[in-house]
Every structure is written in structure tokens, then in C-alpha cells.
Amino acid sequence: MSEHSKTKTSFYRRLYVAWLIEQGSNTVPRIIEATGMPRRTAQDTLAAIHELDIEMENTNGTYRIVSWGVVNRHWLADNIEQIKTVLAYP
Numbered sequence: 001m002s003e004h005s006k007t008k009t010s011f012y013r014r015l016y017v018a019w020l021i022e023q024g025s026n027t028v029p030r031i032i033e034a035t036g037m038p039r040r041t042a043q044d045t046l047a048a049i050h051e052l053d054i055e056m057e058n059t060n061g062t063y064r065i066v067s068w069g070v071v072n073r074h075w076l077a078d079n080i081e082q083i084k085t086v087l088a089y090p
Contacts, residue, residue: 004086011052012083013037017045018054018065019076019083026063035089 017031025034031042046063049056053069076083084090 009087010048012086013041013045014049014052014054015071015076016080016083016087016089017042018049018052018056018068018071019073019080021056021063022065022073027061035087037089 016035020026020031020034025031028039028042028046031037031046032039035042037045046056046058052071054065054071055067055069057064057066
């Protein structure tokens with residue numbers, strides 16, 4: 001397996017978490033369950049998603065994507081398996 005840059009994995013992690021939110025894994029515990037990532041990583045990733053111009057709402061710990069901004073969510077859905085492979089997520 002080739003080594004991936006920190007920039008790429010950070011970008012993919014943010015995209016993947018946003019995709020999970022849209023799929024219904026929209027709380028920190030559900031994101032942790034889906035990915036196996038540490039709580040702090042999940043929280044930091046959620047806090048950084050806005051840097052991709054993805055707008056999100058947080059209502060009492062339940063997240064919802066308001067706008068995907070410049071991110072093509074159809075490309076994301078078509079490439080989610082590759083993203084999971086790069087991140088080594090189940």
C-alpha cells in the first residue's frame with residue numbers, strides 16, 4: 001500500500017465524515033462506530049469540515065449538512081470506497 005500525504009488523508013477524512021452525516025451517522029458516537037476513529041479525531045474533523053466550505057448545523061450533538069458548497073457529493077458517493085481504502089476505514 002502506498003503512503004498517502006497528511007493533506008490527502010485529512011481532506012478525505014473530512015469528506016468521509018460529511019458523507020457519513022448525510023447517510024445518518026450524524027453524531028460523534030455514530031461516527032466513531034462507523035470509522036473506529038478516536039473521539040478526539042472525530043471531534044476535530046467535525047470542527048474542520050467548514051474549511052471545505054461544507055455548511056453544517058449542529059443541534060444538540062446531531063449534525064446535518066446544509067450545503068455541500070463546492071464539493072460534488074455525487075463524485076463523493078461514486079468514490080467512497082476508494083476514500084475508505086485510503087483512510088483504512090471499514
